[in-house]
Amino acid sequence: MAEMMSHLAVGFGVAFTFQNILLCFTGCLVGTLIGVLPGVGPTATIAMLLPITFGLDPTGALIMLAGIYYGAQYGGSTTAILVNIPGEATAVVTTLDGHQMAKQGRAGIALGTAALGSFFAGTVATMVIAALGAPLTRLALLFGPAEYFSLMVMGLCFAVVLARGSILKAFCMIALGLLLSTVGTDLETGQERLTFGIASLSDGIDVAVLGMGVFGFAEVLRNLETPEARDVVRAKIGRLLPNWSDIKQSINPVLRGTGIGAILGILPGNGAVLGPFASYTVEKKIADDPSRFGKGAIEGVAGPESANNAGAQTAFIPLLTLGIPPNAVMALMVGAMTIHGIIPGPQVMTKNPELFWGMIASMWIGNLMLLVINLPLVGLWVKLLQVPYRLMFPAILIFCCIGIYSVNNQPADVAFTALFGLFGYALIKLGFEPAPMLLGFVLGKLMEEKLRQALIISRGSFYTFIDYQNRPISLGLLIVAAIVLAIALLPAISKKRDEVFTE
Amino acid sequence: MSLNQIERAQGLRVRSTQDMWAGVFMIVFACVAVFMAWDLPMGSLRQIGAGMLPKSIATICGALGVILALSSLRYHGEALTPWSWRAVVHVLGGTVLFALAIRGFDLGPIHVPSLGLVIAGPLVVLFSGMAASDRSLKELVIFAAVMTFGCALLFKYGLGLPIPLAPWLLGI
Numbered sequence: 001m002a003e004m005m006s007h008l009a010v011g012f013g014v015a016f017t018f019q020n021i022l023l024c025f026t027g028c029l030v031g032t033l034i035g036v037l038p039g040v041g042p043t044a045t046i047a048m049l050l051p052i053t054f055g056l057d058p059t060g061a062l063i064m065l066a067g068i069y070y071g072a073q074y075g076g077s078t079t080a081i082l083v084n085i086p087g088e089a090t091a092v093v094t095t096l097d098g099h100q101m102a103k104q105g106r107a108g109i110a111l112g113t114a115a116l117g118s119f120f121a122g123t124v125a126t127m128v129i130a131a132l133g134a135p136l137t138r139l140a141l142l143f144g145p146a147e148y149f150s151l152m153v154m155g156l157c158f159a160v161v162l163a164r165g166s167i168l169k170a171f172c173m174i175a176l177g178l179l180l181s182t183v184g185t186d187l188e189t190g191q192e193r194l195t196f197g198i199a200s201l202s203d204g205i206d207v208a209v210l211g212m213g214v215f216g217f218a219e220v221l222r223n224l225e226t227p228e229a230r231d232v233v234r235a236k237i238g239r240l241l242p243n244w245s246d247i248k249q250s251i252n253p254v255l256r257g258t259g260i261g262a263i264l265g266i267l268p269g270n271g272a273v274l275g276p277f278a279s280y281t282v283e284k285k286i287a288d289d290p291s292r293f294g295k296g297a298i299e300g301v302a303g304p305e306s307a308n309n310a311g312a313q314t315a316f317i318p319l320l321t322l323g324i325p326p327n328a329v330m331a332l333m334v335g336a337m338t339i340h341g342i343i344p345g346p347q348v349m350t351k352n353p354e355l356f357w358g359m360i361a362s363m364w365i366g367n368l369m370l371l372v373i374n375l376p377l378v379g380l381w382v383k384l385l386q387v388p389y390r391l392m393f394p395a396i397l398i399f400c401c402i403g404i405y406s407v408n409n410q411p412a413d414v415a416f417t418a419l420f421g422l423f424g425y426a427l428i429k430l431g432f433e434p435a436p437m438l439l440g441f442v443l444g445k446l447m448e449e450k451l452r453q454a455l456i457i458s459r460g461s462f463y464t465f466i467d468y469q470n471r472p473i474s475l476g477l478l479i480v481a482a483i484v485l486a487i488a489l490l491p492a493i494s495k496k497r498d499e500v501f502t503e
Numbered sequence: 504m505s506l507n508q509i510e511r512a513q514g515l516r517v518r519s520t521q522d523m524w525a526g527v528f529m530i531v532f533a534c535v536a537v538f539m540a541w542d543l544p545m546g547s548l549r550q551i552g553a554g555m556l557p558k559s560i561a562t563i564c565g566a567l568g569v570i571l572a573l574s575s576l577r578y579h580g581e582a583l584t585p586w587s588w589r590a591v592v593h594v595l596g597g598t599v600l601f602a603l604a605i606r607g608f609d610l611g612p613i614h615v616p617s618l619g620l621v622i623a624g625p626l627v628v629l630f631s632g633m634a635a636s637d638r639s640l641k642e643l644v645i646f647a648a649v650m651t652f653g654c655a656l657l658f659k660y661g662l663g664l665p666i667p668l669a670p671w672l673l674g675i
């Protein structure tokens with residue numbers, strides 16, 4: 001406890017400089033600004049705003065990116081409540097009751113509750129990260145290549161299970177991501193692989209290029225397909241601060257949501273996405289009158305929003321302590337960190353304590369900022385929501401173009417992004433979900449490295465991964481992975497059998 | 504005769520064009536990857552060669568694709584919806600125009616100097632903006648000018664990123 005406090009003190013020392021507070025503020029503001037645009041989720045927002053952090057020092061850049069991330073999350077909730085368009089899977093639940101509240105003229109209260117609940121959840125989640133940071137990092141130092149490999153296998157299994165839609169298609173996406181990760185020069189032998197002789201591919205595919213193409217461009221293409229029907233709430237926003245009875249109603253859902261979200265967020269493989277759903281289900285189950293849900297129940301906003309934010313934040317834990325991104329957003333964070341010369345992993349905390357704890361402290365400041373800047377600016381967000389899509393997407397595109405160009409000052413990168421945009425659009429058309437692919441892509445490189453190391457150490461024997469005497473952790477992780485897959489696959493298979501021939 | 508038996512009697516046919524093509528997509532990707540990685544050495548498990556992972560992952564991709572394609576013959580699923588080629592051409596075309604214009608290019612006898620953001624910015628906004636069904640040219644032209652100006656201020660001067668503005672005109 002004392003250790004945690006001293007760590008946090010270091011962190012707040014870093015975060016409370018004028019420059020870093022300003023960066024955190026700017027990050028939250030522009031993150032919300034972009035995140036609030038309908039159809040632009042946190043992943044696309046981060047991909048788009050990555051370049052504006054290039055000129056900063058690593059600590060400042062990460063603080064700003066974290067701010068952008070929270071801003072985008074919160075912006076997504078705003079869109080969900082006011083327009084009924086979820087920016088990303090985690091905001092789907094918020095549309096159910098949040099938009100109903102907005103239609104009843106209680107949009108302000110829904111936004112206020114979401115903000116207050118998120119702030120509370122963010123505070124708790126920051127404490128969780130601070131408390132778990134040091135011990136988990138110590139645990140990570142015990143990990144050898146075999147354990148790392150098994151852990152990533154487990155993460156990918158979770159990602160498959162938690163992906164929306166068909167499990168088979170999620171498997172396809174992971175495999176495709178892994179395949180894309182092998183493009184480029186082989187680390188050990190220096191041979192070029194799958195580069196088609198193109199010089200700019202010899203360093204591999206840039207995660208920013210892939211992410212922006214698949215999430216930014218492909219999303220624009222999909223939105224252009226259907227003429228827009230935006231259901232912006234016409235009713236008044238109304239009072240923002242919930243009154244006493246609202247608070248009484250939402251305090252327990254917030255507490256439960258925070259707990260659920262924080263725990264699920266730590267899971268490798270996008271556990272955070274489960275948080276809001278789990279919280280909503282729980283609230284509906286234990287409510288005195290479940291029929292109120294879906295008709296503007298405040299608990300249906302307070303719980304899931306807290307779970308969402310708690311999970312969004314604890315998702316940093318696997319990234320910061322183990323260096324393993326649990327979802328697509330964190331995969332982009334890895335890209336951002338590498339651009340600034342930081343390899344995420346346990347060594348960050350030991351080698352770069354200012355950066356590590358400064359970032360954690362800034363998470364809390366970021367959450368506070370959201371509360372301070374977003375509630376007064378609600379009117380601005382509503383205005384922004386009324387910008388027609390015919391102007392919005394060219395603006396998004398020019399941002400993306402400049403952004404991608406600035407990563408390496410390479411026009412070829414921009415062209416590649418367009419190509420990946422087409423690729424991402426094809427994936428959407430074919431019913432694939434691109435998020436697991438990005439995760440597979442980022443983990444692929446790490447996995448290959450660890451697999452090679454593990455096999456060199458074991459002299460080419462795969463037994464090393466399930467060696468219960470010497471490597472019980474690796475075996476345990478693989479068993480968990482197998483169980484998770486089995487639980488997800490068995491009902492799917494038996495259900496399919498029943499459904500085979502029914503129209 | 505129950506519905507199930509009627510269905511069974513109809514035998515195998517494509518019951519989900521989306522899954523069918525998704526499977527084909529995976530198989531094509533796998534084949535290209537295997538073909539490209541053909542000459543790379545596999546190595547041994549002790550010393551994994553450059554070709555082992557690309558080839559084995561590509562094989563997995565292909566196998567998944569085959570399963571997906573076969574399952575589309577048996578299980579009902581969604582149909583493939585038409586592509587909006589107009590959006591693809593305009594959005595991606597606009598992006599490629601940006602890539603070509605920002606620093607210029609040489610293609611055989613054609614030589615285009617670095618045109619900078621002043622040209623590339625409006626190009627991407629105007630060309631892609633035409634994809635919207637409710638576009639208005641006048642509005643788009645004004646918007647392109649405003650966006651380019653704003654982006655130049657923000658990225659070049661606000662953030663100090665080295666983007667050429669108009670080397671042929673202003674020298675920056």
